[in-house]
Amino acid sequence: MVLLECRGLNKKYGQKQALKNVNIEVTAGKIVGLLGPNGSGKTTLIKLINNLLTPTSGEVLINGKQPGVESKSMISYLPERTYFRRNMSVKKTLEFFADFYKDFDLKRAQKLLKDLDLDENQRISAMSKGMQEKVQLVLVMSRRAKLYILDEPLGGVDPATRDYILDTILTNFNEKASLIISTHLISDIERILDEVIMINKGQVVMHEEADALRAKYKTSIDAIFRKELKNAR
16 A cells, blocks of 8 residues: 655755655555755655645655645654744643644553653753654654654664664554654664665655665665765765
8 A cells, every 4th residue: 555655746946956756655564764965855855745845846645645634634744853832841742732633642652751751741941952852753653643754853862762762663663554764874773674765966866675775785774875875976
């Protein structure tokens, strides 16, 4: 079952071509790494999928339908920047999500907070950037969505917490859903990937199964990525 499809997707900002003829399919039950250097078009693609931008041409389909109100209910999105109301406590933020999203699992969120040693009664404004990122990830992963999209979810946390977060993703992952994770910390996430999409200069340069790539090149995804970037310069 195809959960995400991009057909001939193009996006321009004035004269700058941010995405060029992007064609991808993501089926259910996959964890996909969206890899590319800064400015490659990853965030533009993610925003198009989330209906935060409009394509210049081409189309995005979520579960066979164009982005809109219905697709927003299927997607659980973690943006690169936090979006909290800083005067709210963690507990109030959880309650807000539970009221807003029908698929939000409050018990799961409370367990994840406890596992990450986060205090429900603490105000967001009193938390460090790393702690805020942990809370945001808890909120996203506590929804029972069809498609999870995480934009740089590991940047502000320590290595031990990264391992816990990745294990949390695996433990809570629904085989009928799919997850796209955009990151530059490839060596940290590649153990959980089923597929890899590499983007450079707005174009998809590779979309293959992770195990097939490692077998083909006889090296890690991180090493393959570095080699591809070097060759593309």
